[in-house]
Structure formats: C-alpha cells, structure tokens
Amino acid sequence: MAKLRWDELEVFAAVPQTYMNDSGLAVVALVRRFSVKNLERLVVVHDELDLPVGKVRIKAGGGTAGHYGLESINAHLHDSGYTRVRIGIGKPPGGSHTGSDHVLRRPARADRESLEAAIELAADATEFIAKSGVAAAMNVFNSNGHK
Numbered sequence: 754m755a756k757l758r759w760d761e762l763e764v765f766a767a768v769p770q771t772y773m774n775d776s777g778l779a780v781v782a783l784v785r786r787f788s789v790k791n792l793e794r795l796v797v798v799h800d801e802l803d804l805p806v807g808k809v810r811i812k813a814g815g816g817t818a819g820h821y822g823l824e825s826i827n828a829h830l831h832d833s834g835y836t837r838v839r840i841g842i843g844k845p846p847g848g849s850h851t852g853s854d855h856v857l858r859r860p861a862r863a864d865r866e867s868l869e870a871a872i873e874l875a876a877d878a879t880e881f882i883a884k885s886g887v888a889a890a891m892n893v894f895n896s897n898g899h900k
Contacts, residue, residue, distance in 0.1 A: 764883050776822040777829030784830065795835040796882055797826060798875050800856060804841025807867030809874045811882070811891045812837045836887050838875045840868070 765787060769779030780797070789795055793813060803818055804810060814834045817823040827833045842856065843864070860868055874894070882890040 764880075774821040775825055777825035777827070780826045781829040792830065792832055792834040793836055793887055796838060796879050797823070797835055798838040798840065798879060799823065800842045801839035802842060802844055802856070804839055804843070806841055806843040806860075806864045807871045808841035809871050809878060809894060810839045810841075811878055811887065811894050812839060813887050813891070836882060838878050838882075840871045840875050842868070 765783070767779070767783055769776050771779050776797075780795070783789075784792075784795060799820065799822060801810070801818075801820075813836055815837070816833070817827060823833075823837075826835070842860070878890055878894045881893060
C-alpha cells in the first residue's frame with residue numbers, strides 16, 4: 754500500500770495480495786482500516802470484458818457483469834456503491850477462449866500498447882476522482898474525446 758499526497762488530500766493506493774476472486778477480503782479490510790464511510794470514495798480499478806481494448810470508463814456503483822472480483826467486493830462490503838475505473842480488455846477473439854482464459858492470457862502484441870496507455874489514463878482518472886469527484890471525472894473521462 755502506498756500513501757500519496759495531492760495538495761492536502763491523502764490518498765491510499767493498494768493492490769490486493771489475494772486471488773482476484775477473493776478481492777473483497779482485501780477491500781473490506783482496507784475500508785475498515787481507514788474507516789471509509791462513503792463508498793463513493795473507494796475507487797476500484799479493474800479489467801472489463803465489455804469494453805473494447807484500451808477504452809477507459811468511470812462508473813459509480815452498479816452491477817458486476819459476471820466479474821468475480823467485483824462480486825467478491827460486493828459480497829464483502831454488502832454494497833455496490835463504490836466507484837469503478839474500468840479498463841477495456843475486449844471480448845475473447847472469435848469465441849476461442851472463455852472469459853477467464855481471455856483475462857488470464859498474455860495480451861496480444863497489438864493490444865499491449867493500447868493497454869499500457871489505458872493504464873496511464875486510468876491512473877489519471879483515479880487522481881482526477883480524488884481531486885474533483887466522481888461526477889466531474891465521469892464528465893471528462895467518459896466523453897467521446899477519451900479512448
């Protein structure tokens with residue numbers, strides 16, 4: 754976990770050491786440790802099969818679309834009101850892989866550059882959320898001007 758400072762704002766960034774399917778264990782511990790009361794202030798960055806490769810979108814709350822990590826987080830928090838920064842990885846090509854096979858395989862060479870740029874954009878979006886809030890970030894990052 755890293756403690757970051759932007760102006761006078763304290764932000765904590767954490768990468769769960771659990772399996773993705775058990776992400777809720779790590780997230781609920783983090784929420785308890787830092788007494789997070791407003792789950793909109795919790796930002797989860799995750800891969801998204803339903804977005805094209807490299808596309809980044811911000812979402813406030815919502816369903817899981819079958820994402821096991823999000824299902825685990827929802828189950829442990831008993832809430833789905835946290836903020837998501839979704840990084841598109843696209844659907845499996847030609848139905849040749851299952852969703853889990855697609856997520857776990859190494860990205861195609863053609864996709865790597867897009868994914869690297871998307872990770873940078875997701876970091877920028879997360880910082881923007883911390884500084885300006887979810888609604889403002891959605892207006893900026895979910896516009897057609899962003900990939």
